[in-house]
Amino acid sequence: xxxxxxxxxxxxxxxxxxxxxxxxxxLSLYIHWPYCSRICPYCDFNVTRDRGQASQRALFDAxxxxxxxxxxxxxxxxxxxxxxxxxxxxxLPPDWVAELIAQAGDLFPYTDxxxxxxxxxxxxxxxxxxxxxxxxxxxxxxxxxxxxDDAALKFLGRNHSAAEAIRGIETAQTVFGRVSLxxxxxxxxxxxxxxxxxxxxxxxxxIEHISPYQLTxxxxxxxxxxxxxxxxxxxxxxxxxxxYFRTLDVLGSLGFEAYEVSNHARGKAARSAHNxxxxxxxxxxxxxxxxxxxxxxxxARTATVAEKDLKxxxxxxxxxxxxxxxxxxxxxxxxxxxxxxxxxxALNRLPNLPIIEKATPLIEQGFMELTADRLRxxxxxxxxxxxxxxxLLG
Amino acid sequence: MSTxxxxxRNFSIVAHIDHGKSTLSDRLIQYTGGLTAREMKEQVLxxxxxxxxxxxxxxxxxxxxxxxxxxxxxxxxxLMDTPGHVDFAYEVSRSLAACEGSILVVxxxxxxxxxxxxxxxxxxxxxxxIVPVLNKIDLPAAEPERIRAQIEDVIGIDASDAVLCxxxxxxxxxxxxxxxxxxLPAPKGDENEPLKALLVDAWYDPYLGVVVLVRVFNGRMxxxxxxxxxxxxxxxxxxxxxxxxxxxxxVESLGPGEIGFFTGQIKEVSDAAVGDTITDERKPTxxxxxxxxxxxxxxxxxxxxxDAADFEDLRxxxxxxxxxxxxxxxxxxxxAALGFGFRCGFLGLLHLEIIQExxxxxxxxxxxxxxxxxxxxxxxxxxxxxDLHNPADMPDPVKTDHIEEPWIKATIFCPDDYLGAIIKxxxxxxxxxxxxxxVGTRAMVVYNLPLNEVVFDFYDRLKSVSKGYASFxxxxxxxxxxxxxxxxxxxxxxxxxxxxxLVHRDRAEMRGRGMCEKMRELIPQHLFVIxxxxxxxxxxxxxxxxxxxxxxxxxxxxxGDATRKKKLLEKQKEGKKKMRQFGKVEIPQxxxxxxxxxxxx
Numbered sequence: 001x002x003x004x005x006x007x008x009x010x011x012x013x014x015x016x017x018x019x020x021x022x023x024x025x026x027l028s029l030y031i032h033w034p035y036c037s038r039i040c041p042y043c044d045f046n047v048t049r050d051r052g053q054a055s056q057r058a059l060f061d062a063x064x065x066x067x068x069x070x071x072x073x074x075x076x077x078x079x080x081x082x083x084x085x086x087x088x089x090x091x092l093p094p095d096w097v098a099e100l101i102a103q104a105g106d107l108f109p110y111t112d113x114x115x116x117x118x119x120x121x122x123x124x125x126x127x128x129x130x131x132x133x134x135x136x137x138x139x140x141x142x143x144x145x146x147x148x149d150d151a152a153l154k155f156l157g158r159n160h161s162a163a164e165a166i167r168g169i170e171t172a173q174t175v176f177g178r179v180s181l182x183x184x185x186x187x188x189x190x191x192x193x194x195x196x197x198x199x200x201x202x203x204x205x206x207i208e209h210i211s212p213y214q215l216t217x218x219x220x221x222x223x224x225x226x227x228x229x230x231x232x233x234x235x236x237x238x239x240x241x242x243x244y245f246r247t248l249d250v251l252g253s254l255g256f257e258a259y260e261v262s263n264h265a266r267g268k269a270a271r272s273a274h275n276x277x278x279x280x281x282x283x284x285x286x287x288x289x290x291x292x293x294x295x296x297x298x299x300a301r302t303a304t305v306a307e308k309d310l311k312x313x314x315x316x317x318x319x320x321x322x323x324x325x326x327x328x329x330x331x332x333x334x335x336x337x338x339x340x341x342x343x344x345x346a347l348n349r350l351p352n353l354p355i356i357e358k359a360t361p362l363i364e365q366g367f368m369e370l371t372a373d374r375l376r377x378x379x380x381x382x383x384x385x386x387x388x389x390x391x392l393l394g
Numbered sequence: 395m396s397t398x399x400x401x402x403r404n405f406s407i408v409a410h411i412d413h414g415k416s417t418l419s420d421r422l423i424q425y426t427g428g429l430t431a432r433e434m435k436e437q438v439l440x441x442x443x444x445x446x447x448x449x450x451x452x453x454x455x456x457x458x459x460x461x462x463x464x465x466x467x468x469x470x471x472x473l474m475d476t477p478g479h480v481d482f483a484y485e486v487s488r489s490l491a492a493c494e495g496s497i498l499v500v501x502x503x504x505x506x507x508x509x510x511x512x513x514x515x516x517x518x519x520x521x522x523x524i525v526p527v528l529n530k531i532d533l534p535a536a537e538p539e540r541i542r543a544q545i546e547d548v549i550g551i552d553a554s555d556a557v558l559c560x561x562x563x564x565x566x567x568x569x570x571x572x573x574x575x576x577x578l579p580a581p582k583g584d585e586n587e588p589l590k591a592l593l594v595d596a597w598y599d600p601y602l603g604v605v606v607l608v609r610v611f612n613g614r615m616x617x618x619x620x621x622x623x624x625x626x627x628x629x630x631x632x633x634x635x636x637x638x639x640x641x642x643x644x645v646e647s648l649g650p651g652e653i654g655f656f657t658g659q660i661k662e663v664s665d666a667a668v669g670d671t672i673t674d675e676r677k678p679t680x681x682x683x684x685x686x687x688x689x690x691x692x693x694x695x696x697x698x699x700x701d702a703a704d705f706e707d708l709r710x711x712x713x714x715x716x717x718x719x720x721x722x723x724x725x726x727x728x729x730a731a732l733g734f735g736f737r738c739g740f741l742g743l744l745h746l747e748i749i750q751e752x753x754x755x756x757x758x759x760x761x762x763x764x765x766x767x768x769x770x771x772x773x774x775x776x777x778x779x780x781d782l783h784n785p786a787d788m789p790d791p792v793k794t795d796h797i798e799e800p801w802i803k804a805t806i807f808c809p810d811d812y813l814g815a816i817i818k819x820x821x822x823x824x825x826x827x828x829x830x831x832x833v834g835t836r837a838m839v840v841y842n843l844p845l846n847e848v849v850f851d852f853y854d855r856l857k858s859v860s861k862g863y864a865s866f867x868x869x870x871x872x873x874x875x876x877x878x879x880x881x882x883x884x885x886x887x888x889x890x891x892x893x894x895x896l897v898h899r900d901r902a903e904m905r906g907r908g909m910c911e912k913m914r915e916l917i918p919q920h921l922f923v924i925x926x927x928x929x930x931x932x933x934x935x936x937x938x939x940x941x942x943x944x945x946x947x948x949x950x951x952x953x954g955d956a957t958r959k960k961k962l963l964e965k966q967k968e969g970k971k972k973m974r975q976f977g978k979v980e981i982p983q984x985x986x987x988x989x990x991x992x993x994x995x
Contacts, residue, residue, distance in 0.1 A: 030953055214949050241945040262949050278953045292954040303957065333956055336963070340951055361978075367921060385947040386962075387921055393963060394970045 018111045018273075024078035025296075028277050029104055031063065031082070032288030033089040034310060037123075041157045041222035042184075042215060046290035046308050047087050055314065059289070060096055062314045064103055066287040066306065069318060071107040073297060079110035080282060081274035083117045084138075090120035094132030101137040115178075115273040117142055122168025123160045130175045140178040140272075142211075143168060148198050152187055157222075169205050180209035180272065185247065186240045187215055188232045195243060196250050203254045208270035210256065211263050212247050214240055244383070261340045261382060279337045281349060289313040294333075295322075301330040328352050332393055339385060344369075344376025358392045397470050400580045402651040404609070406474040406490060406522075408514050409499035410507035410865065414529040418499060418561035418570070419457070419475055423640060425567045426459040426471070456594075456607060456653050457640040463575045471574055472653040474594075476513075481742030483516070483869065484689050485595065485721075488669045490516055491685060492594045492609035492653060495523040495578030497570065498545075502528040502558070503535035506548045506833070508807045508867035514549055525573045526556035532563050540834065548833050583650025589613030589674040592683050593623065594653075596666035598718040602634065604660035608653070608672055612679065615648045615656065620675040624682045626665060629675050630658035664720035689721045691739025692800070692870065693746055693766050693849055694783045696727055696892065697753070698735030700760035700972070700983060705734045711757035712736060715749060722749055727784070731892040731974050731986065732762055737784055743849060762986060764892050766849040771798040771873055786891045788880040791931065797896075798873040800845040803828065806856070808864035810837045815859040823847035824898060842871060846896065881935070883909055884927040885917065888977040892986055902928075906936035914938040916985035919946075924979055 020026070035050035036043075050056075082104060084097065101116060117140040118133055120126055130141070145165045147153050153162060160168070172179045181202055185195050202210060217227050217234055227233055234240065248258060256264035260279065265271045278284055286293030286304060293304040307319035325333070331350045338345025347355070359375060362368045367381030367388055381388055409415040459471040476489040490496070496517040500510060517524060526545055528538050538558055545553040557573050559566030590612040599605050608615070615621070615635060622629045636644045637654040648654045660666055668689070671682035699708045712724045723739040740746040746766060753759050772780040772788075773795045782788060804825075808816055810832065820827070820841045829840035843852075848868070856864050881902050883893035893913075897905050906928025913926045917940050924940040951959055973980040 216949060238944075244945055261947055261951070275952060284953055286953060290954075292957055294953070294956075305957070332963075333960065336959055337951065337956060362921075365921065383945045383947055384921060384943050387943055387946045389963060390966050390970075391921075394967050 018078070018080055018113045018115075021078045021109060021111065024076045024109070026080035026277065026282050027074065027077040027108055028081045028274055028282055028284035029067075029079060029083070030274075030284055030286045030288075030291055030293065031067075031084050031089070031100060032086060032286065032291040032306075033084065033092050034059075034087040034289050035091050036086065036088045037091065037121075038157065038159045041226075042218070044218040044221050045087070048310060050088070050091055055310070059310055059314050060092075062316075062319070063288050064100065066319060067100070067103060067107065067285070070285050070287065070293070070295070070304070070320065074283075074295065077108045077283075079104055079108040079114060081115045081117075081277055083119075083274040085119050088121055088126075088144075089118055090126045090129065090133070094129055094136045097133060097138065098136035115140055117180075117272065117274055119144060120168075120172070121158075121160060122165045122172075124164055124167070127164070127168050127171050130171055134175045139176060140180070141172045141176045142180045142182065142272075143172060145169065145181045145202075146184045147187075148183075148201050149194070152190070155187060156184065166205065169207065173206060178209070178270070179207060180211060181207050183210060183212045184215050185212055186235050186243045188234055190235070190243075192239075192242060192246050196246060199247065199250045200254070203251070203256070208266040209264070209272065210251065212251075213262055214243065257342070258382075259342045261385065276341070279341050281334045281337065289319075301325045335392065336389055339375070339377050339389065340382075342376065342382075344371075344374045346374050348373065350375075353393075355392060362388060362391060397649070397652065399583060399651045401467060402470050402472070402581055403495070403574050403578050404472045404474065404493040404581055404651065404653060405495045405497060405574055405578055406476050406493045406517070407497045407499055408476070408510070408517050410501070410504075410509040410513075413499050413501040413504070413507070413510070414561045415499050416475075418497075418527070418529060418559070419473060421561045421564060421567050422459060422471075422473060422571065423457055425564075425571065426461045456638055458637045458653070461571050461575065464572060465575075469575050470652075471571070474653070481740070481745040484687065484741075485668055486513070486516055487520065487685065488592065488594055490520040490522065491683075492592055493520075493522065494581055495525065495574070497574070498524050498526045498549075498551075499529050500526065500541055500545060502531045502538050502541050503533055505541045505544045505836070506807070508805050508865040511549065511805060511807075512867040512869070514551075518551075523578050524551055525570075525577050526551065526553045527570055527573075528556050528558050529561055531558045532560040532565060544833050548838070581651030583610070584612050585614055585649050587612035588677045588679040589615060589619075589621065589672065590679040590683070591615065591648075591672040593666060593668060593670040593672055595668055596660075596663050596720075598663050602657045604663055604666055605655050605657055606660065606666050606672075607655050608648070610648050610650055610652050610654075611683075612650055613674065614650075615654075615672075616646070621656075621658070621672050622675045622678060623666065624671040624673060624678075625667060625686055626670055628665060630660055632656045632658050662720075663718055664716070667720065689741065691721070691723055691769070692742055692845070693740045693768060695738060695740075695746060695766040696729060696732065696735055696764035696784070697724075697738050697750070698729065698732040698762045698764075700762055702733045704759055707757065708736070708753070708759055708761070711753055711759060712738075714757075715752060719749075721745070729764075729786070729892050731890050731976060731981070732764070733974075735762075739783065743853065762983060764986070765895060767895065768800050768845045768849055770878065770896060773797070782896075785880055785894045785896050788894075788896065791880070796875050797878045799876045799878060799896075801871045801874050802843055802845050802848060802868040803871045804841045804843050804848070804866060804868040806839045806841070806864055806866050808837055808839075808860050810835055812860040812863060813837045813839070816856065816864060819852075819855055819859055823852065824901070843868075844874075844876065844898070845870070847898075847901075879930045881906055882929050883913065884925075884929055885913065885981065886924050886977050886979045887927075888979075889929075890976060890981070899930075902930060903935050910936045910938040912988060913981075913985060914940055916988055917979065917981055919943040920979060922978070 034046055034048050036047045037050050039047055116138050118138045119142045121144050146156055146158055148162050150162050218224050251264045255266050258264050259271055283295050284293055289310050290308040291306045295302050303323045303325055305321050307313040307316055313319045331353050334349045335345055359368050369376050369378055377385055407415050455475045457473050461471050462468045474489050474493050476486045498514050528541055542553045542556055557569045559570055591608045591610045594607040594609055596604055596606045617632050617635045619632050620629055634657045636642050669686040673679045699705050716722055721741050724736040727735055727737040750763055754761055767785055770782040772782050775793055775795050823843055824847055825841040825843045827841055831838050877899045878896050879899050881895055881897050882889045910926045910928050921943055923942045926938045927934045928936040972983050
């Protein structure tokens with residue numbers, strides 16, 4: 001049966017999404033596993049070295065409990081997508097992954113076409129477990145390849161080689177079918193042509209989804225400290241901008257569509273259903289240390305943040321802080337996230353914002369477009385989206 | 395209380411800043427027992443916080459000292475502490491008019507400086523006897539003989555019997571007091587003549603109301619007496635009559651030669667103009683004191699609150715300051731760029747700085763001040779003459795015949811190493827050299843300069859080219875015709891009123907270029923290209939461009955990043971409050987402040 005919840009105008013329907021169950025509201029699930037076998041020098045996420053701690057099982061149990069607790073009182077829900085992020089969730093034993101998926105299924109029914117993604121690293125040790133993850137229910141792999149160049153991988157502090165990365169990609173394609181690559185650009189001394197070669201190599205492997213990111217220097221990371229001490233410096237702003245535009249050109253010419261600011265897919269079926277749902281404002285439950293979520297309870301949207309510290313999270317009776325959002329806060333967020341998508345944001349999600357008035361000059365200048373029921377940023381507008389948001393909300 | 399005229403000495407102390415005037419005053423008070431050591435607050439006479447901090451005197455003050463001299467007689471010494479800065483030249487001249495003599499304090503190692511000269515000439519103009527005193531004589535660098543010769547050379551007064559002292563250590567203080575008694579003249583006056591007293595200064599005291607400082611020349615003042623301020627034409631009854639010892643002490647009467655204060659239900663300081671003559675209402679004097687004039691502001695600038703919500707607080711703060719400083723004027727002004735604020739008039743740049751500082755310090759206000767401007771005289775074709783205080787009000791040039799601007803005569807003292815740089819600075823500012831002479835290794839240059847070139851950033855430049863070793867003083871010389879034009883700054887083709895200025899035609903291009911470059915650095919990138927232009931009338935004389943934003947988008951934004959992105963947006967919104975909307979362009983407030991403080995030319 002096809003219910004009306006998924007076909008509401010709030011959702012563009014531009015992505016392969018599960019068949020909706022009668023009367024159930026969609027819910028996505030984000031699970032954060034904070035361990036990494038090595039901490040990358042550019043990373044400022046909530047991560048911890050994996051030393052095979054005995055406490056990992058206790059944390060896992062706490063995550064399971066967190067899911068059950070947050071599920072209380074959510075009403076009739078259908079699980080729309082699951083995403084394992086981190087950290088490095090491919091360090092989880094596959095049977096733990098299976099336990100999490102099984103419990104999620106017990107709490108919220110889902111259909112067989114659901115997307116369940118796991119972030120993974122292409123090290124030989126992890127590649128050997130891909131089969132296990134498939135068996136546990138994972139059907140899409142997001143591979144943290146970052147680069148296909150050995151020198152760059154060494155600079156980025158990755159614990160795999162380019163050859164391992166290619167093995168990982170090939171194995172993942174065989175095992176999961178749907179595979180996405182994360183790649184990082186604008187490294188010091190990187191040339192535009194070298195970057196283009198990398199993108200073409202990735203596409204030549206038959207990859208259908210690429211998330212290329214500009215290397216961002218965060219102050220609190222080893223890279224941040226190195227740049228501060230002037231040991232090296234990232235490319236100048238203008239060159240970094242050129243990387244962005246080259247990425248658009250090359251991937252565009254290879255048949256990829258930039259369906260979001262930093263996400264490119266060959267064909268709609270290749271898009272990340274989970275992320276599209278979140279950008280479109282579907283409720284998502286965030287579990288695991290430091291995870292964020294957005295849940296609608298009793299008609300009011302709530303932002304949730306889980307305790308960041310692993311020990312505290314594990315020991316807490318309830319590690320979640322829930323912050324109610326006012327209707328206009330919720331709408332601002334909807335606009336912020338929705339405009340990242342090529343399709344833009346549905347106007348009926350913004351009943352309280354005086355948005356048309358503020359958008360009019362931007363539309364006249366060609367930065368935005370208004371269709372019958374949606375507001376979107378044009379290609380020219382998307383590259384200056386932060387400024388557009390400032391104009392719309394500032 | 396009445397004192398025999400021959401036992402009174404009224405004197406002031408003239409000095410360059412930092413040469414020890416206030417320390418010497420304190421030492422004299424302490425020596426004569428006016429205050430115990432415990433009561434001595436450092437520099438008693440400068441009792442405003444800013445005065446004490448900057449070591450300058452803004453209001454005139456007096457103290458009455460009882461001194462038993464070597465001749466066995468007890469003398470009443472009235473020490474008048476005068477403002478030491480050219481901005482307060484008129485007040486200084488009135489304070490000096492209340493005395494018969496001056497002590498000239500010169501630092502025994504630094505020697506004569508620009509202010510020494512300006513102040514001592516004023517004292518000489520007031521027919522004062524001058525006693526030179528060499529201070530800081532105990533310092534290893536002291537060269538009393540050389541400085542003595544310098545005083546004779548530069549000032550042209552006999553310094554052979556200059557008193558040597560160290561106000562800091564107390565050395566030679568008695569010699570200073572003896573010199574006051576023996577070398578300065580006693581006042582003259584007739585108790586039987588009608589009352590004739592000079593209004594030396596007035597200030598507002600929260601307990602007493604307006605306190606008026608007076609010097610009696612003829613006749614006698616008593617509590618209960620009806621007195622008339624001759625220029626103001628107002629009559630007041632004396633409530634309280636007293637002298638400063640330095641603590642206010644009531645007296646029964648004040649006679650000829652005496653200096654003291656009275657209160658009399660005077661509402662505002664502006665009702666008691668410095669220089670006015672006070673006389674008995676029923677038995678008035680025939681002739682008022684000469685030399686009265688109304689003080690006119692010389693320098694103007696706009697003062698605006700950073701936060702528009704502080705406007706009312708600013709208005710009330712200005713009112714309070716004006717209560718105590720009638721020479722400061724303000725009227726409401728609206729600027730498209732800066733919102734509601736006030737156009738304020740000052741006696742000079744130091745006065746402007748003091749008021750600004752007091753507004754922000756005593757009233758805790760964040761302010762933006764526009765570039766100081768002088769008063770131009772605009773001669774219209776129809777014969778009308780307009781005093782222009784604000785360049786934004788400049789009439790259409792086709793209706794004007796010519797413009798006059800104020801000129802000053804500036805005296806600069808500096809070590810000769812810096813002379814070249816200082817002469818270049820003065821030449822660049824359209825200066826005309828009047829005099830150049832040497833006193834040992836120090837040079838004295840005198841230049842005529844247009845005041846509008848000085849109010850801009852002349853002090854800062856002078857300080858930087860002389861590494862702080864130059865001293866500077868000036869007096870207003872009068873108005874001269876100049877080839878002046880209004881230069882506007884256009885941002886995205888819209889004129890920004892707060893940035894328009896009157897400049898000399900020859901200097902316009904350079905100023906315009908500097909201004910455009912500054913603004914280009916300060917205006918953030920927008921979605922479109924922003925031209926910045928400097929124009930005279932319709933003619934563009936300089937141009938810069940702020941290029942359009944090429945890329946501005948957060949790379950990653952997933953579920954967890956939404957909160958982070960939102961915080962960023964909140965921060966931007968906060969920032970926007972400090973922006974001023976100008977047409978389609980947002981200009982940060984810092985841009986106005988920084989652009990007006992142009993430092994490189």
